[in-house]
Amino acid sequence: MIPILSSAAMQRADEATIQQFGIPGFTLMESAGRAIAQCIKQQFQPRQVNIICGKGNNGGDGLVIARNLVAQGIRTRVVFVGTPEEATPDVRQNLLLLAEIQQKDPVAPLHFWYYSGPEVLYTLPRPDVWVDAMLGTGLNSDVREPHGSIIHWLNQQPEPIVSVDVPSGLDATTGYALGVAVKARHTYVIAAYKTGLWLGDGGSFTGGMDLLEIGIPAHLIQEQALSEGGAWLPTEKWVQKMIPVRTNLDHKYRVGYLMTLAGSPEMTGAATLCTWAAERVGAGGVICATSSASQAILARKFTTAMTLALPEAPDGGLDPSGLEVVQKRLEKSRAMLVGPGLGRATSTKQFVRYWLTQYPDPMVIDADGLTALAESPNLLQKHAQGKWVLTPHWGEFKNLVGDHQLDETARFSLVRKYAQEWNCVILLKGFPGLVASPDGRVSINPTGNPAAASAGTGDVLAGCVAGLLAQGLSPFEAAVCGYFLAGKASDRYIKRNAMAGMIASDLLEELPRVLYEIQTSTT
Structure with a gap:
């Protein structure tokens, strides 16, 4: 069976990977972004991609996606919702790498903006696909502004949207929208499925899903699936092994x-x-x-x-x-x-x-x-x-x-x-x-x-x-x-x-x- 983790369990697996195996978070971010960029290229064969990034690690994945798409000659527009000072260290490092590309290669197919208001979005050229990399698995309260307005606007766009790890605004543990959530055509799930992608309304927001391995040891993910908040997803192959096979002596x-x-x-x-x-x-x-x-x-x-x-x-x-x-x-x-x-x-x-x-x-x-x-x-x-x-x-x-007052969301x-x-x-x-x-x-x-x-x-x-x-x-x-x-x-x-x-x-x-x-x- 495939392990499924809550947001907290996924965080524990991330931390164990960094602490026990010495794999830096920046390296995991690089692996995730590179894998998703390759999936976007294969699935959509885009000429132009617009990426909206948040200031957390989900946004960092989006910045890595941008860098990899640009390296393959795909026109890429990035809007960063936040400031470098608000960003995590790994995200700041990726902001510097994108800035370096713009400085050293003025003809690179890359344009970058810091979000200063909705007019930034209105002036973006039409893409072949939107990438939602705003809010990740750490979200546990209602979506705040300006993210809420951006999500409302993004959901109205005619082009397909792909989400990084979890659609922005979706509770990665419960599967319920925290006020508003991105309705993705496809979600590229990093390292392990999150329970919120399968519970609640998760399926209404995720679209199709691909699970991408980024270097977190499998046994760490399996350990967390057995912890509180973890779960398992049966596969056809697992069921095949369980079903008894008859013999001539039966x-x-x-x-x-x-x-x-x-x-x-x-x-x-x-x-x-x-x-x-x-x-x-x-x-x-x-x-x-x-x-x-x-x-x-x-x-x-x-x-x-x-x-x-x-x-x-x-x-x-x-x-x-x-x-x-x-x-x-x-x-x-x-x-x-x-x-x-x-x-x-x-x-x-x-x-x-x-x-x-x-x-x-x-x-x-x-x-x-x-x-x-x-x-x-x-x-x-x-x-x-x-x-x-x-x-x-x-x-x-x-x-x-x-107890007839039980909360069905639980x-x-x-x-x-x-x-x-x-x-x-x-x-x-x-x-x-x-x-x-x-x-x-x-x-x-x-x-x-x-x-x-x-x-x-x-x-x-x-x-x-x-x-x-x-x-x-x-x-x-x-x-x-x-x-x-x-x-x-x-x-x-x-x-x-x-x-x-x-x-x-x-x-x-x-x-x-x-x-x-x-x-x-x-x-």
Whole structure:
């Protein structure tokens, strides 16, 4: 997986590189600027580039970009927002280098201005591309003037904008605009992805992204990804390594059997979707335990999955006598999925809560299973023991925490906190999808799209996770891979169909194709 760092974690990695390895900050700035200049040349083949630089290190990167573009004969206009006295030492050094070029080579394709007001921008010739190098990862308060006005003006220009490391005005940790932010066509990310590029509104500002290596040792970045504020981004190659490969000696029980406790007469669709999804991601077999009324319906739907009828209670839920029925059929199941479409009858919730205290193996808890759990949250710390995967959306997460005033903008830190506190894996649905482990790791899911805003897609997701859990993946691995696959299936669907037309069962058709593409990929 690819490490992702908060602003503070990135700063620690920078400082460790300078202090432990003796690589000067000026050298890192030079590497970043040179790499970005080369990317701009390759991507846009510009004849003229306009660069707006701030007084911090982000602006220093912009000055290095300018110097490298000029060296390649590209007409470059630079506007510096600030004064040399306000700039960092490395930035001042780069200002001197640009001034030296102008003095020694009067015909160099370089023009430089200190920002003195908006008229400086108005007089600039039209470029092929704008470079935003004003505000970097250190920004942690609302954008001040004149930067705010410059950003507003820049966003109105017709030419493409590329940002250095992070679009100016975007909080590099949270992903929310601090008053106003540059809307870039492309962002050239330096050394490591920042969490704010993936969280909050980050994706609305970054455009496309390229990650550029500049000489910071990889192990320093990986160490910081494990620290508070760090995260991980699963890749197709990583998922490929996680997905089990079958051998000639495998049979359905060796591959991995799953039991689902799902469905009620009003919601047999949820049981169907999660069961089929588990089969589609490779579970060797699935048995669906459900109320006797639901079983009569599901038995006609399933052709490969088995069903298990459970006695009904007077309120229409599950009777406690069904606990023994489930126990007898669990012998060959490696994992269990509890909740999709179960209903919220009092007897059913009591059934679920008792079962959570008895089942010793890995388990996914979703939907109505989470509702039952939220009424007895003490079960989490007593029984999860690192083996449970909870799959809530934001509303269900608030119910589990018991606080309906939780700030959704803090979902990243909250999901990490409660995964550790409850000793379980939490897959928090939404954008972006987050998977947090009890050991502090957090994964940000890079796949999926708004087509998943449709009934039943959560049931498919739960089935994907449970199906992988039954095949022997750890709870964290199963949750990360299951989310990746379900999102990839949605991405694949909308390449050929209208986003609004996707229904949950469409994902079931795409999942085997997604698995094939991942397993046969050589990149």
